[in-house]
Amino acid sequence: MITKEIILRLHELSIIEYGGSHGLRAEGSLESAIARPYQTFGGEDLYPTVYEKAAAMGESVIMNHPFVDGNKRTGFLAMLAVLEEGGLKLISSKEKTYQTVIDISTGSKTTEEIVEWLKANCKPI
Known part of the structure; x- marks a missing residue:
């Protein structure tokens, strides 16, 4: 499971590598973005596949703008x-x-x- 600490570290590395302002703008938005891929309803995963989880995570970090800068980079990472x-x-x-x-x-x-794009552009490690 991708944690808040992992996302914060990815953000930090992105800012160090590519520039921009450090800082969390909206902690609740970040927590919401991190929780989305792991949501369930009636005991069933709302995003059951890796592709769906990745799409939900990336989209949520990018769209929720939890950081001062680097939201697209961090969402992609x-x-x-x-x-x-x-x-x-x-x-x-x-x-x-x-x-x-x-x-x-x-x-x-x-x-x-996004899910379809990931399915067409991923391979097993």
Whole structure:
């Protein structure tokens, strides 16, 4: 399970590597984003597959804007962390990945579309 500590570390590494402002803007938004992929209803996972969990995590971190800066980068890294935890690696080109992250941030891609993109662009580790 991807924890708050992992996401905070991913954010820190992203800011160190690529620049921007450090800081958590909305702790509740981060906690909500982290909880989303692991939600259940009636004892059933709402996001049962690794692809669905990764999509939900990435989309939530990107859209909830929990950080002062670096939300898209951190959301993308969180998505990769979920995939890796599930034994998968993203193999998409930098250009397609960049466009997908931008599409997520503008709301142009639905969760289902993100899931389909991940299915088409991942392979087992």
